[in-house]
Amino acid sequence: xxxxxxxxxxxxxxxxxxxxxxxxxxxxxxxxxxxxxxxxxxxxxxxxxxxxxxxxxxxxxxxxxxxxxxxxxxxxxxxxxxxxxxxxxxxxxxxxxxxxxxxxxxxxxxxxxxxxxxxxxxxxxxxxxxxxxxxxxxxxxxxxxxxxxxxxxxxxxxxxxxxxxxxxxxxxxxxxxxxxxxxxxxxxxxxxxxxxxxxxxxxxxxxxxxxxxxxxxxxxxxxxxxxxxxxxxxxxxxxxxxxxxxxxxxxxxxxxxxxxxxxxxxxxxxxxxxxxxxxxxxxxxxxxxxxxxxxxxxxxxxxxxxxxxxxxxxxxxxxxxxxxxxxxxxxxxxxxxxxxxxxxxxxxxxxxxxxxxxx
Ligand code: IPM
Ligand code: MG
Numbered sequence: 077x078x079x080x081x082x083x084x085x086x087x088x089x090x091x092x093x094x095x096x097x098x099x100x101x102x103x104x105x106x107x108x109x110x111x112x113x114x115x116x117x118x119x120x121x122x123x124x125x126x127x128x129x130x131x132x133x134x135x136x137x138x139x140x141x142x143x144x145x146x147x148x149x150x151x152x153x154x155x156x157x158x159x160x161x162x163x164x165x166x167x168x169x170x171x172x173x174x175x176x177x178x179x180x181x182x183x184x185x186x187x188x189x190x191x192x193x194x195x196x197x198x199x200x201x202x203x204x205x206x207x208x209x210x211x212x213x214x215x216x217x218x219x220x221x222x223x224x225x226x227x228x229x230x231x232x233x234x235x236x237x238x239x240x241x242x243x244x245x246x247x248x249x250x251x252x253x254x255x256x257x258x259x260x261x262x263x264x265x266x267x268x269x270x271x272x273x274x275x276x277x278x279x280x281x282x283x284x285x286x287x288x289x290x291x292x293x294x295x296x297x298x299x300x301x302x303x304x305x306x307x308x309x310x311x312x313x314x315x316x317x318x319x320x321x322x323x324x325x326x327x328x329x330x331x332x333x334x335x336x337x338x339x340x341x342x343x344x345x346x347x348x349x350x351x352x353x354x355x356x357x358x359x360x361x362x363x364x365x366x367x368x369x370x371x372x373x374x375x376x377x378x379x380x381x382x383x384x385x386x387x388x389x390x391x392x393x394x395x396x397x398x399x400x401x402x403x404x405x406x407x408x409x410x411x412x413x414x415x416x417x418x419x420x421x422x423x424x425x426x427x428x429x430x431x432x433x434x435x
Contacts, residue, residue: 077111077112077113078111078112078113079112079113079114079115080112080113080114080115080145080146080385081115081117081143081144081145082102082114082115082116082117082144082145082146082147082148082381083116083117083119083140083141083144083146083147083148083350084098084099084116084117084118084119084147084148085118085119085121085122085141085147085148085149085150085166086118086120086122086150087121087122087123087149087150087151087152087166087359088122088123088124088150088151088152088153088154088162088359088361089150089151089153089154089358089359089360089361089364090150090151090357090359090360090363090364090369091122091149091150091151091152091359092150093364093365093367093369093371093418094150094151094355094369094370094371094373094374094418095148095149095150095374097371097374097375097418097419097421097422098148098371098374098375098377098378099116099148100422100426101371101374101375101378101394101422101425101426101429102114102148102378102381102382102394103116104425104426104429104430105378105382105390105393105394105429106390108390108393108429108430108432109387109389109390109393111387111390112385112387112390116148117141117144119133119137119140119141121133121134121137121166122152122154122166123152123153123154123156123157123162124154126157126161126162126165127154127156127157131165132152132162132165132166132169133165133166133169137169138169138170138173138174141170141350142174142349142350143350144350145350145385146350146351146352146353146381146384146385147170147350147351147352147353148352148353148354148374148377148378148381149167149170149352149353149354150354150355150359150374151354151355151357151358151359151360152165152166152167152359153358153359153361154359154361155361164216168214168216170352171209171210171342171352172210173349174344174349174350174351174352175210175344175346175348175349176209176210176342176343176344176349176351176352177208177209177210177240177243177244177247177343177344177345178206178207178208178209178244178247178341178342178343178344178345179206179207179208179209179321179340179341179342179343180204180205180206180207180251180340180341180343180380181204181205181206181207181321181325181328181338181339181340181341181356182203182204182205182339182376182380183201183202183203183204183205183325183328183329183331183332183338184198184201184202184203184332185198185199185201185332185333186198186332186333186337186372186398186399186402186403187399187400187402187403188402188403188404188405188408189332189333189334189337189402189408189412190333191331191332191333192330192331192333193305193308193331196308196309200308200309201308201309201331201332202312203308203311203312203313203314203328204251204255204312204313204314205314205315205316205321205324205325205328206244206247206248206251206313206314206315206316206321207316207317207318207321207322207325208240208241208244208315208316208317208318208321209318209342210240210318211235211236211237211240211318212234212235212236212240212272212317212318212319213232213234213317213318213319214318214319215233215234215235217232217233217235218230218231218232218233219231234269234272234317234319235272236271236272236273236275236276236317238275238279241275241276241279242279242282242283244315245262245276245279245280245283245315246283246286247345248260248262248313248314248315249283249284249286249287249290249292250287251313252287252290252292252312252313253287253289253290255312255313257312258289258290258291258312259290259291259292259311259312259313260290260291260292260293260312260313260314260315261292261293261294261295261300261311261312261313261314261315262276262277262280262292262293262294262295262315262316263294263295263296263297263300263314263315263316263317263320263321263324264276264277264294264295264296264297264316264317264320265296265297265298265320266296267296273317276317277294280292280294297316297320297323297324300314300316300324301324301327304324304327304328304331305327305331308331325338325356326356329356333412334370334411334412335356335357335373335411336355336357336369336370336372336373336409336411336412337370337372337373337376337402337412338355338356338357338373338376339353339354339355339356339373339374339376339377339379339380340353340354340355340356340377340380341353341377341380341381341384342354343384351381351384353377353378353380353381353384354374354377355373355374355376355377356373357370357373363410367417367418367419368409368410368417368418369409369418370409370411370412370418370421371418371421371422371425372398372401372402372409372421375394375398375425376395376398378394379391379394379395379398382394389435393429393432393434394425394429396428396432396434397425397426397428397429397432398425400428401421401424401425401428404424407420407421407424409421
C-alpha cells in the first residue's frame with residue numbers, strides 16, 4: 077500500500093485547530109479508501125517559536141520537509157509580531173524556495189451556503205483563480221533609506237520575468253483546458269503599469285496560440301472586481317499576478333459565502349519540491365481557542381492535496397462529504413451564521429465519508 081508522508085505545519089492562531097481537524101479528516105479519508113495511507117509529521121513552526129528563538133523554523137527547516145509528498149499548512153500571524161516578518165519568515169520562506177509558483181484557488185458556492193450576491197444561483201459561480209506565487213509584487217526587492225527623516229524613501233519593486241510569466245500563463249491555459257467551459261480571463265493593469273503588465277499581456281497572447289481550444293479574454297483588475305460581482309457567470313478560470321490575485325481571491329471568497337471555506341494549493345507543478353495546501357483564512361486570533369473555526373477551508377485544501385497526490389477517487393469522496401455537510405445549516409460555523417463548532421463539522425464530514433458507498 078502506498079504511504080504518503082505529509083508535513084503538517086499548523087502555524088499560528090486557529091491554524092492549530094483547523095490542521096488538527098484536517099489531519100483527522102484526511103486520515104478518515106485514507107481509511108475509507110483503503111488503497112493508500114497518510115503518515116503525518118508535525119512541525120511546531122510559527123510565531124511562538126519565533127518569539128522564543130528568533131526564527132519561525134529551524135535553519136535546516138526546508139531540508140526536514142523537502143522529501144515529504146505534500147505539506148498541510150494552517151496559518152501564520154500573531155498580534156504581537158509584524159505581519160511582514162511572519163509572512164517572510166514562514167510562508168514565503170517555504171513557497172518561494174520550493175518554487176511553488178502556481179497558487180490555485182477554486183471558488184464555488186457550496187450547497188447550503190448563501191452568497192451575498194442576490195439573484196446568483198449556486199452553479200453560476202464556479203471559478204478557479206490562478207495566482208502567480210513567486211515573483212511580481214511579492215519579489216521582496218526594495219528598501220528604505222533616510223529612515224525617520226523627512227526625506228525618507230521606501231520602494232517595493234515588482235519583478236516580472238519572461239520565464240515566470242510564461243510558466244504561470246501556460247499552467248493557467250492548461251488548467252482552463254481541463255474545465256468544461258475552456259475559458260480563461262487574464263487579469264492585468266496594463267493601462268497604468270506600462271512595463272511588467274504589458275509583458276503579461278504580450279506573453280498571454282503568445283501562450284494563447286498554443287491553446288487554440290481555450291477561449292480567453294483580458295480584464296483590467298479594477299474592472300474585474302465589477303465583473304466578478306455583477307456577472308459571475310461570465311468567468312471560469314482566472315490568472316493574475318501575485319498581488320492582484322491575492323486581492324481578487326478575498327473578493328471571490330466573500331462572494332462565495334465565507335473566507336472560512338476558501339482553499340489554496342501552492343503547487344510546484346514539476347514536483348521537484350513538495351507542494352503546500354492551506355486554507356486562505358489566516359490565523360483569526362479573535363476566535364482562537366473558542367472551537368468555532370470553520371475547518372471546511374482546510375478540508376477543501378485536503379481535497380486539492382489528494383488530487384495532487386493522484387488519489388482522485390478519495391479527493392472526490394472528500395468533496396462530496398464536504399458538500400453534504402455544508403448543505404446542512406445545523407452544521408454551519410458562526411462565519412456562516414450558524415452555531416456549530418469545529419468538532420461538529422469534522423465529525424459530520426468523517427461520518428459522511430464513512431457512509432459514502434460510491435467507489
Ligand atoms: C493569502 C494571504 C497572504 C498573502 C497573507 C497572509 C500574507 O492573504 O494567502 O492570500 O497575502 O499572500
Ligand atoms: Mg490574501
